[in-house]
Amino acid sequence: MKKLLILLIINAIILVPSCIHQQTIYENQANLLKKFPTKAFVQIIQRVRLTNCNVPELCQPKTETSVGSGLSLGPHGDGTIILTAAHVCRTNVPEGIEYKSGLFIRNTEGVSPAAIIYTTNLASDKSLDLCSLYVPNMKIEGVGLSLIPPKVGETVYALSAPVGVYHPPTVPILSGIYSGPIPDSNAVLTTIPAVGGSSGSSVLNGRMKIVGVIFASHVGFPHASIASNHKQTRNFINKTLKIFYRVFRKNPPMSSEDWSSSP
Numbered sequence: 009m010k011k012l013l014i015l016l017i018i019n020a021i022i023l024v025p026s027c028i029h030q031q032t033i034y035e036n037q038a039n040l041l042k043k044f045p046t047k048a049f050v051q052i053i054q055r056v057r058l059t060n061c062n063v064p065e066l067c068q069p070k071t072e073t074s075v076g077s078g079l080s081l082g083p084h085g086d087g088t089i090i091l092t093a094a095h096v097c098r099t100n101v102p103e104g105i106e107y108k109s110g111l112f113i114r115n116t117e118g119v120s121p122a123a124i125i126y127t128t129n130l131a132s133d134k135s136l137d138l139c140s141l142y143v144p145n146m147k148i149e150g151v152g153l154s155l156i157p158p159k160v161g162e163t164v165y166a167l168s169a170p171v172g173v174y175h176p177p178t179v180p181i182l183s184g185i186y187s188g189p190i191p192d193s194n195a196v197l198t199t200i201p202a203v204g205g206s207s208g209s210s211v212l213n214g215r216m217k218i219v220g221v222i223f224a225s226h227v228g229f230p231h232a233s234i235a236s237n238h239k240q241t242r243n244f245i246n247k248t249l250k251i252f253y254r255v256f257r258k259n260p261p262m263s264s265e266d267w268s269s270s271p
Contacts, residue, residue: 043216044165044167044181044216045079045149045151045167045212045216046167046177046178046179046181047115047116047148047149047177048079048080048148048149048150048151048167049077049078049079049080049115049167049179050077050078050079050080050090050113050114050115050143050148051075051076051077051078051113051114051115051169051172051174052075052076052077052078052090052092052096052097052111052112052113052122052141052208053073053074053075053111053112053113053114053119054073054074054075054076054096054097054099054109054110054111054112055071055072055073055109055110055112056071056072056073056074056099056108056109057071057072057108057109058071058072058106060106074096075169075172075205076092076093076096076169076205076206076207076208077092077096077167077168077169077205077206077207077208077209077222078090078091078092078096078113078141078208078210079091079092079150079151079167079209079210079218080148080149080150080151081140081150081151081152081245081248082148082149082150082151082152083147083148083149083150084142084249084252084253085252086144086145087142087143087144087145087146087147088142088143088146088147088148088150089125089140089141089142089143089150089248089249089252090113090122090140090141090142090143090148091138091139091140091208091210091218091221091245091248092138092139092140092141092207092208092221093137093138093139093207093208093221093222093223094127094128094130094136094137094138094139094223095130095137095207095223096139096207096208097111097124097127097139097141098127098130098139111123111124111141113141113143114174114176115148115176116176116177117146120143120145120146121143121144122141122142122143123141123142123144124139124140124141124142125140125141125142125248125251125252125256126139126140126244126247126248126251127139127140128244133194135190135193135194135195135234135236136194136236136240136244137207137221137223137224137236138221138223138236138240138241138244139208140244140245140248140252142252142256151210151212151216151217151218152217152218153217153218153219153241153242153245154213154215154217154218154219154238155217156238157219157237157238157239158186158211158213158219158238159186160186160187160188161185161186162185162186162213162214163183163184163185163186163214164183164184164185164186164198164200164211164212164213164219165181165182165183165184165200165211165212165213165214165216166181166182166183166184166200166202166206166209166210166211166212166222166233167179167180167181167182167209167210167212168180168182168200168202168205168206168209168222169205169206170182170201170202170203170204170205170206171203171204171205172205173205182200182201182209183200184198184199184200184201184231184233185198185199186198186211186219187199187232189237190234194236194237194239194240195223195234195235195236195237196220196234196235196236196237196238197232197233197234197235198211198220198222198232198233198235199231199232199233200222200231200233201225201230201231201233202222202224202225202230202233203225203230206222206225206233207222207223207224208221208222208223209221209222210222211235218241218245219238219241220235220236220237220238220241221235221236221241222234222235223235223236
């Protein structure tokens with residue numbers, strides 16, 4: 009009887025730590041799954057309708073669609089502010105062609121219209137490629153800006169829709185290494201993979217805070233992506249909020265059916 013009791017005690021001592029270890033593994037996995045703000049991700053869709061081609065050899069009347077990535081900065085007013093890249097928001101139509109364009113976001117709730125709040129001037133600085141959008145009548149949980157910039161060697165992440173790969177609510181989660189600033193520019197280098205459709209992806213640190221926005225990758229080596237630096241991203245977000253609350257909120261955007269026309 010004593011031997012049986014001793015065996016039971018030994019088994020209990022062995023099993024309890026094992027159960028605790030397994031529980032810790034499951035809890036860590038659950039926390040890892042929770043920390044990625046996938047619900048804050050949106051796909052940016054731009055539709056350009058060519059209405060009158062004065063240069064027939066260049067185009068025929070039709071609708072073109074391009075996509076990018078974006079991340080919610082949280083609800084503001086009656087809608088949500090989205091952070092993305094400037095070239096995702098802009099049209100690239102040759103002169104002499106009349107068109108109408110519209111910006112939309114796609115997420116788990118479907119496709120909704122969006123309007124530009126503020127965008128950087130790529131003509132003056134191609135390394136400062138940022139755009140903010142407003143999605144009226146929709147509240148999307150947001151992600152905040154990191155208080156400090158990332159350090160060289162730090163692991164960073166991005167929620168992206170490379171080549172349009174996005175299956176709501178599932179969004180590709182990519183990672184890489186923060187490699188440091190690019191001299192004589194407002195950009196930084198990371199090893200997060202990026203291809204067409206990745207533009208506008210926010211770069212996140214391990215605490216899931218924004219430290220930059222991807223806007224390009226190296227030709228021939230898409231595992232080296234270029235993003236806006238922390239300082240300029242912070243300045244841009246602050247400027248966006250000032251414009252929104254001083255001007256934009258008083259003049260809400262038009263409906264999705266009212267596409268903006270070419271000059």
